[in-house]
Amino acid sequence: MNAASxxxxxSPEDVRRQQQGLPTAAQDPSRAGQPNAPMSxxxxxxxxxxxxxxxxxxxxxxxLGEAKRLSGR
Numbered sequence: 001m002n003a004a005s006x007x008x009x010x011s012p013e014d015v016r017r018q019q020q021g022l023p024t025a026a027q028d029p030s031r032a033g034q035p036n037a038p039m040s041x042x043x044x045x046x047x048x049x050x051x052x053x054x055x056x057x058x059x060x061x062x063x064l065g066e067a068k069r070l071s072g073r
Contacts, residue, residue, distance in 0.1 A: 011025070013025065014026075026044060027044070039070075039071060041070045042067050042068075042070035042071035045063060045066055045067035045070055046064075048063050048067075049063045049064045049067055
């Protein structure tokens with residue numbers, strides 16, 4: 001998954017969720033029923049880290065720490 005698809009509905013279920021004001025599966029993997037939700041959340045956070053870093057945003061350091069916490073490392 002890339003950072004662009006994290007904010008856009010990519011399946012019929014995601015479209016339905018967005019219409020109801022709910023997060024997409026990429027935005028909230030635990031609600032999507034994915035078995036590895038903690039690692040999915042960490043991967044999503046890493047995508048955010050990459051976007052922040054690309055923009056030169058110093059917040060990427062804090063986001064990286066959060067990604068590590070989510071992954072259990």
